[in-house]
Amino acid sequence: MHRRRQGIGGWIATVLLTLYCLIALVLIGNMILSSVKTKQDLLFNTFGLPHQISLENFRQILVKDALFRNFLNSIILTMCSILSLVFVSSMTAYGLARYRFKGRNALEFYFLLGLMFPIQIAILPLFIIMRTLSLTNTFLGMVLLYTANMSFSLFIFNQFFKELPSALHESAIIDGAGEFAIYWRIMMPISKPVLFTVMTVSFVQIWNDFYLPLVFLTKRSLHTLTLAIYQYLANFLAYWNFVFAAATLALIPVIVVFLVFSDQIISGLAAGSIKE
């Protein structure tokens, strides 16, 4: 249906979009190149190609500055949070989508309120609750928070479970499977596509999250990579060769996940917000 032929307008649009996309390419490319430059090279050859590839910046930040710790923190926190989020939100969505009971619609609406109010809005009472439960400065507390912030993934799972034929459930019951076994052994395996969507979108969001770690992880040894980079930025001019290396380290996992799963991330985000 679409025209392959491009008019003059099409060419102008292509050029404009190309220029726009160059911004990201230049910034990311420059960051990666700069991360392997020596400090001298960076100072006198700021935007050029590196004269020699040096991993000194990485060694310095990972070993001497213990950024490795922050990297591990980010990995552990993100992985645990995703697993917990996927498990709890899919289970809740399953309960909402596959069972008939009084107040089901109201409960579904209740669970989707979180799409409208970002968790930051009530951060202060949240902080007090977390402090009362001794969950500030703990990964457990963070995992619970990321799990509680489940409206988006719950919505995605809910849509999926609702569309499954009910015969699936009935035949499983006839086979004598328990309710949890049906969810775990039958429903979860067939929900793989949405599972990936939820996991990748959450990965990007949790890995990059700035606000919750800023508020709840004040101990330096618990800082995530995002926070560590923020700390470096405070002394930007003194350490900018390190910031390049740290930023490269933080960005590469996300870029890899994005390039591999871009379709899931993009379609997932789009599906999560069209819900008229």
Added chain:
Amino acid sequence: MTKSKAYIGFITPGFILYSLFMIVPLGFAIYYSFFNWSGMGAMDFIGLDNFRRIFFDERMGRIFRNALGNNFRYMAIAVCIFIPIQIAMAYLIHLRIRGHNFFRLMIFLPYVISPSIIGFFALLVFDPHIGMLNTLFLTLGLPQLVNAWFGNPDIAFFVLVGVIGWNGIGVGMVIILANMKNIPDDVVEASIIDGASVWQRFWHIELPFLKPSIVNVVVLSSIFALTQFDIPFIVGGLNGGIDGKLDFLNLMFFRYTFGDAYFGETALGFGAAISVVSFSIILCIALLQKLVFNRLFDR
């Protein structure tokens, strides 16, 4: 669907977590906002005094109006400028112009970059001394274009808005793009046969199909605008940048709630009042937009 009590077991863990950490805090925020409380020790009931301070206290009122004004200005730019750009980008990709897959990927890409790194990029580009932009202008022999950017109160806000927009523009675009796939082919083909120009086809035939996604992007962008924090905080600092040009409601809230190290006092009650005001505004704006759009579109 099944009738069985098993749903209770499935829903309870999620219900408890979600209620405790997402919904209960909203209620508590309202409660705390009536107290003068530092976060420890005695809570002093002072009625609506925190709200009076936000709106009418000379110094606070000015800070509040400035911050809220910035939120609203950002929202206006997001709705009036970013959304048309998002629609245009989505449409070009929908028309499968040359390289559309690449464009879709690259326009979306900044969204996956963490705010700290976005802040770092902003410094790299806009730093007055070593920034790429000023260096570029000097190299091209255009010294009159050299600017202090974030250090220039006249344009700091717009530079920041540009940075935030670059970061997030892809999300709205893909939402609208997904909606474009729902436009029925036969309607579009009929218009092509009838000799409609690209512009007529877009304006009269395709745009009306995009209402649901555009409404959603408007609401989402507005919520996003009213809860701005990360990038302004990283780029402009806790005090809201030069002359408060980069101050936002959430930054003000953070300053008075968690900023004890900087201001020598924590005022949790006052902070709670700020957050109550901000979620009331979000609720009103979101409801208002839904209402207006429903009126406009369901004639």
